[in-house]
Amino acid sequence: MVAPLRVGIAGLGTVGAAVVRLIEEQARTLSARSGRGIRVVAVTARSKAKKRTLHLRGIDWVKSPLALANDPRIDCFVExxxxxxEPALSAIEAALKNGKSVVTANKALxxxxxxxxxxxxxxxxxALNFEAAVGAAIPVIKTLREGLAGTGVNRVYGILNGTCNYILTRMEQEGLSFAECLKDAQRLGYAEANPSFDVDGHDTAQKLAILASLAFGTKVxxxxxxxxxxxxxxxExxxxxxxxxxxxxxxxxxVRTPKGIEQRVHPTMVPKSSSIAQVMGVTNAVTIDGEGIPAITLVGPGAGGAAxxxxxxxxxxxxxxxxxxxPFGRPVDRLRDTKKAPMERHxxxxxxxxxxxxxxxxxxxxxxxxxxxxxSLESVVQRHPEGVDATDAAKKASPVPVILITYATSEDAIHRALEAVQRDKVISGRPQVIRIEKN
Amino acid sequence: MVAPLRVGIAGLGTVGAAVVRLIEEQARTLSARSGRGIRVVAVTARSKAKKRTLHLRGIDWVKSPLALANDPRIDCFVExxxxxxEPALSAIEAALKNGKSVVTANKALxxxxxxxxxxxxxxxxxALNFEAAVGAAIPVIKTLREGLAGTGVNRVYGILNGTCNYILTRMEQEGLSFAECLKDAQRLGYAEANPSFDVDGHDTAQKLAILASLAFGTKVxxxxxxxxxxxxxxxExxxxxxxxxxxxxxxxxxVRTPKGIEQRVHPTMVPKSSSIAQVMGVTNAVTIDGEGIPAITLVGPGAGGAAxxxxxxxxxxxxxxxxxxxPFGRPVDRLRDTKKAPMERHxxxxxxxxxxxxxxxxxxxxxxxxxxxxxSLESVVQRHPEGVDATDAAKKASPVPVILITYATSEDAIHRALEAVQRDKVISGRPQVIRIEKN
Structure with a gap:
């Protein structure tokens, strides 16, 4: 019988507490599956005094993440x-230098x-494992790292932020504004008091950078x-x-392009018939286009303590x-520098x-x-406000929305054309531009 | 540098040939990812004389699967x-007894x-790996075996046969009959000349039995x-x-029920809003309901040489x-006997x-x-044939469809009730019954 794996956990928030409970509840299954027991032997968190529903009987309290990382009684440091x-970076580094394995859910790091x-x-x-950093319980890291080990990837894309998808879903289904839906998301705990990290796309960008590295063998x-x-x-x-x-x-x-790897986060029009378009609310999804095979899509909870x-x-x-x-599928020395495809040439x-x-x-x-x-234009729709006929509107010269869908062109060309349109003074306000992603 | 893994392949049909090519094309990536090279050193197939586009330069031809399994030059036997x-069973068994690892796509076996x-x-x-046996390139075996190692599973279900899903999709979208769509599927190579194995549900049953074992820790x-x-x-x-x-x-x-593990394959009504309902054509999908976490759905190509x-x-x-x-997530001795939940009590x-x-x-x-x-009935719809008014129809007493949706009840109760209805002689033909699966 192999000795049990001795785990130390730094951080006892929602996720940390759920991990301690899950390891205890699933002890028998985990030992059957792993061929050895798994035991949480030590923990640390910001405040020892904080009231917790979690029982920590038989588990040592260590004074700091770094002390836990250096503790000879643990084999695996969970951040x-x-x-x-800091303090996550130094603690993880110390644990690794001690030859311990590290598991983390920390996408930013x-x-x-x-x-x-x-x-x-x-x-x-x-080991340095971070499945939970992208898409929580959706096994997307494992799929890219191991499941598609022998298959080249041409594109990986997805809905990686539940807050944004919740807001867009409510806006679409109820015709509400962004501001109204954001307020609701905050009330329900789906969005932070400072929502910028989520709604401005930075959370998605961090996750995408990790996926791109695994998919293309490039440096994150x-x-x-x-x-x-x-x-x-x-x-509208x-x-x-x-x-x-x-x-x-x-x-x-x-996505792999002739100009390099394009990595981008932005609102995107996707065909309603695509798998990704069906993903509603806080759910996340990732689609992987492997060379020569139809797309694989993984859908599930992208956040939450249990997931x-x-x-x-x-x-x-x-x-x-x-x-x-x-950690990134290949040895670090084999990871290529990311040749960034400039967005202007998208x-x-x-x-x-x-x-x-x-x-x-x-x-x-x-x-x-x-x-x-x-x-080239696929379609042009000019809308007159309902209940006003064209002649009246023309008389008032009040602005009416014109919606254009273009065939494939370059970002550059779009910018130049729209600047010219603005110079012509035939539109009011700034043009709204949303990129289209076909499957 | 570790010596390369020496692979022997038995079977050079579409999949076997694609494997030989993929290992050659992806040689560098595979060695970076695996930390060692992977080389196909020997193959065998039914006919050596058969014309193949595949080049087998530098690869030995062995006379039989068993000889390949016993060949000391290979480390990994691919069936x-x-x-x-036979001959797959004895060959795989021999390879394993020789301490070799085995990879197979053979769900039936x-x-x-x-x-x-x-x-x-x-x-x-x-090792005994069989990811390709269920859902081809969809990493469902890996997800159940490793990705959800610490999470109990309550239910796993899916679309596991592309032929059936293709037929049902066409029937739905074009209003065609089963027979017409089957003929098309055969013409397009999606269905065998003898389609029974697919359309009667046996292919799905084999795959389900494998998934259930991995999900619940029971004997397949x-x-x-x-x-x-x-x-x-x-x-209709x-x-x-x-x-x-x-x-x-x-x-x-x-699905885990108080009466045991229910394993069933049948046409099923699923809500249009569910992930599984969006899966069209030959695509496969599997949904896993883990304990305490929202469902995870994996979608992708369930068949095809490349996948x-x-x-x-x-x-x-x-x-x-x-x-x-x-192979089944836990040691064989820890796998429990399947306590079969009787279908009458579904x-x-x-x-x-x-x-x-x-x-x-x-x-x-x-x-x-x-x-x-x-x-209890959720809804009752009686349809009069279009263009015939009720009085005319009544006069002729020609049968009209009545469609009932029940709330949750037992299979037993449904059978007893429908037998009584048949004895009443108020219906013609056999009742059509389709189970409903809620998400």
């Missing part, structure tokens, strides 16, 4: 404190310092990700999308079973909503500007 | 011949002899699976389902990396379509028979 820097930590893990022989590089959030999306965009057969989702997309704990415990079980995968279809002055020739002027940039 | 018995082979793998220290037992195919489904059932907010899918469902080869090569890469998971909602004689009191009689069995 559930969060934060892209892995996106920022993942390479340095992976190098330490490789050098000293421990959050700075290579182009980021746009969802705050500018209006109910969702309505127009619906009529055109699309839904709007905040996607993280990493995150499920992934953390699976990672611990892998450590117990003696699995030592390369190619795809675009949705454009303009508030055009309702005067004769306006649409013609707009179309001319687009034609000059060789942008 | 891609198929069939639930694993469903029938999986335990015996798992025991041999455990005893002699080799195909004989414990209740099986019903799709040949009795009529376009799909039309009625659509109107009621459902789709009909051939599901394999394994199957992708999973086979990932399994080989796991062998190269030294991973030796228990509980759920039902869709019932009857051809009722259009006479006064018919619906009342049917409702009374159901009430006697304490079956």
């Amino acid at each position: 559930l404190m969060g934060g892209s820097g 892995i996106a920022k310092h993942g390479l340095r930590l992976a190098r330490a893990a490789e050098k000293h022989g421990g 590089a959050q700075s290579a990700v182009y980021v746009e959030g969802i705050s500018s999306i209006a109910p 965009d969702l309505r127009a999308a619906d009529e055109l057969g699309y839904r709007v989702k905040l996607l993280g997309v990493a 995150t704990a499920s992934a953390v415990v699976a990672d611990i079980a892998d450590v117990a079973r003696g699995i030592r995968a390369k 190619e795809g279809g675009y949705y454009i909503r303009l508030m055009a002055r309702d005067l004769p020739g306006t649409v013609a002027k707009i179309a001319t500007r687009l034609a000059k940039e060789k942008i | 891609l011949m198929g069939g639930s018995g 694993i469903a029938k002899h999986g335990l015996r082979l798992a025991r041999a793998a455990e005893k002699h220290g080799g 037992a195909q004989s414990a699976v209740y099986v019903e195919g799709i040949s009795s489904i009529a376009p 059932d799909l039309r009625a389902a659509d109107e009621l907010g459902y789709r009909v899918k051939l599901l394999g469902v394994a 199957t080869a992708s999973a086979v090569v990932a399994d080989i890469a796991d062998v190269a990396r030294g991973i030796r998971a228990k 509980e759920g909602g039902y869709y019932i379509r009857l051809m009722a004689r259009d006479l006064p009191g018919t619906v009342a009689k049917i409702a009374t028979r159901l009430a006697k069995e304490k079956i």
Whole structure:
């Protein structure tokens, strides 16, 4: 009988507490599956005095994350404190240098310092597992790292932030504004008091950077990700999308192009018939386009204490079973530098909503500007406000929405054309532009 | 540098040839990911003389699967011949007894002899990997075996047969009959000349038996699976389902109940809003309900040479990396006997379509028979054929469809009630019954 794996947990918030409970409840199953027992022997957290429902009988309290990482009684250091820097970084590094394995749910840290930590893990022989960092219980890291070990990946994209998807779902289904839905999300605990990290796309960008590294064998590089959030999306965009057969989702997309790896986070129109379009509310989903095979989509809870704990415990079980995968799928020395494809050269279809002055020739002027940039239009819809007939509107020259869907073109061309349209003074306000992602 | 993993492949059909090619094309990536090279050193197949586009330079031809399994030059035996018995069984057993690892895509063999082979793998220290046996490139085996190692599973269900889903999708979208769609599926190569194995649900049953074992820690037992195919489904059932907010899918469902593990394959009404209902055409999908966490759904190609080869090569890469998971997640001795929940005691909602004689009191009689069995009705719809008014129809007493949706009740009660209805002679033909699965 192999000795049990001795686990130390730093951080006893919702996830940490759920991990302690799950390891206790599933003790028999875990030992059957891993071939050895798994025991939490020590923990640490910010406040020892804090009231917890969790029983810590038989578990030692250690004074700091670093002390826990250096504690010779543990084999596996589980970091559930969060934060892209200290004290998590030094503690994880110390644990790895001691030859221990590390399990973490910390996407910010892995996106920022993942390479340095992976190098330490490789050098000293421990595992560095972070399944919970992306998509919680959805086994997307394992799928990219092991399940598609022999298959090249052309594109990986997904809904990686439940807050944004919740807001977009409510906006679409109830015709509400972004601000109203954000307030509801905050009330329900789906969004933070400071929602910027989620709604401006940074959370998605960190997760995408990790997935891109695993998918393409490149160095994780959050700075290579182009980021746009969802705050500018209006109910009329969702309505127009619906009529055109699309839904709007905040996607993280990493794709191999002739110009390099494109990594981008932005509101995206996806065909209603695609798997990703069906994903509603706080649910997350990731689609992987492997070379020569149809897409694989993984759907499930992307956050929450129990779902995150499920992934953390699976990672611990892998450590117990003696699995030592390369953290990013390959040795750090074999990871290539990310050749960042410039966003200006992105190619795809675009949705454009303009508030055009309702005067004769306006649409013609707009179309001319687009034609000059060789942008072909799939559809043009000019909407007159309901209940007002064209002549009245024309008289008042009040702006009416014009919605354009383009065939594939470049980001550059779109920018130049829209700048020209603005110079023509035939529209009011800024154009709304949403990229289209086909499956 | 570790010596390369030496692979022998038995079977050079579509999948076998794709595996040989993929290992060659992805050689560098595979060696980076696995920490060692992977080389196909020997192959065998039914006919050496057969013309193949595949180049076998530098690869030895061995005279039989058994000779390959006993060949000391190989470390990993890859079985891609198929069939639930010989020659695959003896060859795999020999390879395992020689301490080699085995990778197979053979669901029939694993469903029938999986335990015996798992025991041999455990005893002699080799791996027995069969990711490709269920859902091809969809990493469902890995997810159940490793990704949810610490999470109890309450239910696993899915669309596991692309042929059936293709037929049901076409029937639904084009209003065609089962026979017409089957013929098309055969023409397109999605269905065999003898389609029974697919359309009668046996293929799904074999895959379900494997998933149930991994999900619940029970011995794989195909004989414990209740099986019903799709040949009795009529376009009018799909039309009625659509109107009621459902789709009909051939599901394999394994669920923990107070009476034991229920394993069943049958046409099933699923709510249109569920992830599984969105899965169209030959695509497969599996949903896993873990304890305390929202459902995880994996969607992708369930068949095809490239998709199957992708999973086979990932399994080989796991062998190269030294991973030796228990084939069914736990040691064979820890797998429990399947306590089969009898189908008569299944509980759920039902869709019932009857051809009722259009006479006064018919619906009342049917409702009374159901009430006697304490079956509550969610809805009753009686349809008069279009263009014929009720009085004319009544005069002719020609049968009209009556569609009932019940609340949760037992299979037993449904059978008793419908037998009584048949004795009343108020319906013609056999009642159509489709179980409803809620998410």
